[in-house]
Amino acid sequence: MKMDAPKRIAGKTIAYVVLISWTLITVLPLLWMGYSSFKSNEELITNIYAPPKALLDNKNDEYVVIKPQLNVTPDYDIEKDPRERLIIESATISPERRLMVHFLLKEDLSAELQNVQPGDHIYVSQLPKDMQREIHWKTVFFNYRSAISRGGLGRKFINSLIYSITSTFLVNLFALMAAFAMSKMQFKKLAMIVGGVIGLGYLISINSLIIPLFLLLTKVGLTDTHIGIILVYTAFGLPLAVMLDTQFISGIPYSLVESARIDGAGTFKILMAIITPMATPVIVTVSILTALGIWNEFLLVLVLASSEATKSLPVGVFSFSSLTSTQLGWQLAALVVATLPVMIVYFIFQKRLAEGVVGGAIKG
């Protein structure tokens, strides 16, 4: 029995309307975040939806020459570089707030420009070509430069990378070892007990143990250290990894292990040379899920990290957004810095991620 045509068309129309609207609701805020991160604060105030212009179209920007002052932080090392500079500030982007400032080397300027006085106006088009180019890119990425330097996001980005990569490596290593022992060695009862104990951890999140974790790590002096944070991430990554790895390795025929053993391979050799290469798909899935979870984790670092040296990107972005609440453009740039790597990983591994999430959900 086929559906009659009008009904079919109606069904299709409803389906398209529902899906397209939900997709727009999902994507539009992210698109707004993306293009608005290239808008100046003035543009965001006057028209919150307009496309970016002031920062991108900067070939004829007007600048004012200013005196060296305490509130003008140079972007070079004054101690090591005593060459004379001309300090100019944008007359259009955050004027008179000392935010959009360039330090031009006087020796590279024409004689006429070397003699301008504070208060004089100059145009970007008057400057030498390579200076124009540098100012162009610095202006385009004004929000990003400000977010990264003022929020210390570079260091936090590296910390996030360290946490994600190290913990994910340890999770994979330990989970593979445990899963191999549990599924390919003849201790079924022991394996069940170990598996059950570790599986329980799947029900517990970092959030529900944050107080005892803080107290215990304080006692052993591991708060505010990379090691302490990596240890916790590794532990909480294990339950899912052990489960997915055990499932996968159980499917590898035992005869492969047996014949390698007859050829004289030791347990460790079998794990590294036979099991690990075969388990690459599950290792990739576990790695991405674990690394993304750690990249986005917030509360642990918020509680454990008290110094700038150990803070991760989400914590950095969060405190940056509370400190600079009037600079919407900078904040949006900080949000993009934190999400762009994730989006790239997501678009590359989208299929795998979906499978991993479904597999984890159903066993959990």
Place this chain on the structure above:
Amino acid sequence: MKKRDIMALPAFFALVGPALIIYLFIIAYPIVYSVALSFSDFNPNRGGSWNFVGLLQYKTMFSDPNFWHALKNNLIVVAVSVFGQIPIGFVLAYILYRKLVKAANFFQTAVFLPHFLSTIVIGILWRRMFEADGPISRLMQITSGDPSAQFDLMLYSDTVMYPIAFALIWIYTGLYMIIFLANLQKINDNLIEAAKIDGASEPQVFFKVIVPMLSGTILVSVILAIAGSLRGFDLIFSITTQGLQRTNAMVLPIFMYQTAFQNYSNEMRFAYGAAISNVIVLISLILIAISKLMSRKTDV
């Protein structure tokens, strides 16, 4: 065989050891510690001596109006997850499954994306979206023609949970869509064809064939939603501004965090905070048990 087994025992423990030791120290021991802490009067300012005080912390909690306020908000979050994210996710998955649209892959990728983004980032993004001079207010001004229109739901204690509920649905609907889609694709097409040959209409196929077959998946999703929304901290912490707004939208994990790590005047802040944490876990176990019982009843 037996002899080789015993020889292999050290190898077994060498392999399982690292995972087991880290797990026991970082997860299992803290669970026990947390329970013990909640029955004590542990005072970090007094050198950290412990005394057993029975249910004192729990009694304090149940007479604390902040706890009930946070619990109420938390239950709203649970309801939004179970009755908002899951049905919408199901509908979207069903549309994709019945191949009613082209470019299914594109839609799937877009809707699933927010699940992987930092919840903190999403919270900050929606905080800016919902601001008095933000994009949503502007949209309201454009559509209504009234230049003074403002999105003000975030400002009042009795409406703050609406925008938060929306943001929660925005993040997690894609997750349930993916879970349902994967399980829908396991259904044998012949069953649906057979039902249709027997004269079942499209809605009948949906409610009488598809929904019952996915009851297990629905249960798993409900459990995920309950556990996830009770422990959720990041979104509400970052979508609200510090102070009154965050107090209005308080949920149990934030209440726990503020009690243990920000309220320095409370001498027993860690013990009290541990009690709150334990209650969060307990409530989620109870709700999960209830949903399991209910699903068993409807199956019969």
